[in-house]
Amino acid sequence: MIRINEELLEFMNGAALSLQGRFVAERRFAPRAVVLEQGVRVEFVHIVKSGIAKCYLMEENGAEFIQEFFGAGEIFGEIEMFHDEESFGAVEALTDLVVYRLSRSDFERLLTENQKFNRLILKGLAAKVKYKAFRHSFHQLNPIETNLLRLKGQFPDFLKVISKPDVANYLGVTERSLNRSLKSLKERKLIE
Amino acid sequence: MIRINEELLEFMNGAALSLQGRFVAERRFAPRAVVLEQGVRVEFVHIVKSGIAKCYLMEENGAEFIQEFFGAGEIFGEIEMFHDEESFGAVEALTDLVVYRLSRSDFERLLTENQKFNRLILKGLAAKVKYKAFRHSFHQLNPIETNLLRLKGQFPDFLKVISKPDVANYLGVTERSLNRSLKSLKERKLIE
């Protein structure tokens, strides 16, 4: 649920002050701050140094669907670099957030000149695809309660870290339905 | 719905007979043949030369959820290369299928030695992530009928190419529900 990428974090931490002779900028965001808007040209790739952010997609009708929660080492904005497109989702800080920020050209250069970085990006993308494949499948084939139990299994304290509306948007259900399922699970002592 | 990757197809077609001095094997599969099993060590990366295949994930309860339909230029097996894992899904030919096949070591070598190939793989992975993000979101937030209309918009003849059980598994619904929705859409002259 809250994803991390230790390898990339380690790489960035180690290389942060001088990557190929350049300086990697660090930015801070307060909770609720928008790091990346939906539908704008993406100028920077961000890598989470610490904190948690949510990545979500807004539909025309205003519904938001949360794609992932980014924890340490997770990267975003890279997808758009490869097709030179506008951001297809938004990213918003949930906690105090510190990110490394790479310009488009620095990212490009690193990708071609640093073999290790290149491989980390490939691995990161592959992990995202795999994560999404499992998530969508499980999600689709199981009722809300089962999904909640799975989340609890992966991340026991998720209800303390993620707000209820966010959990609902992550599961793609209404808050009403989420409440109903939570209540039922509690009555059966399966959570809390 | 049926995805293609023209750039990669073009690259493979052009380079097929001698990629860095090596020979790229070509394989053929009849409809229903299994190209890649779920849960086995992945030894080869495949790239579709022609035909259509389905990529699906089998849950413990036997339900299968179709991730994508691979058309020309689509690659599979690459995800598993980066983390050295077992295949997390299966791939099965739907039509006569011709694929290029790269061994693990050839894939690795190409990735590090051929800048263009490297970039094509990156782009391909990014496209997969983006595709999955939109699909899951739309899927989750809309009823079956809306999803069917969307498929029809993207691929008007999908019902002639993809079998009903496959469409149902792609949408993650039962055949009963699919029938119901199709009937309703037909009565309202929205499809067919």
Next chain:
DNA sequence: CGGGAAAAAGGACATTTGTCCGAAGCATCG
């Protein structure tokens, strides 16, 4: 052409989830 097996479609009812809205809890401020 006819019989029978297999595949596809659909009826009836159960379950899950959504919608709408009112009730209950909780903070703020005079």
Next chain:
DNA sequence: CGATGCTTCGGACAAATGTCCTTTTTCCCG
């Protein structure tokens, strides 16, 4: 302390989807 507004929770009903099983259609082969 009590009024006010905000947020959260949950009841009642509607809609969507699943389950189970019967009916209908298709197709094959004699």
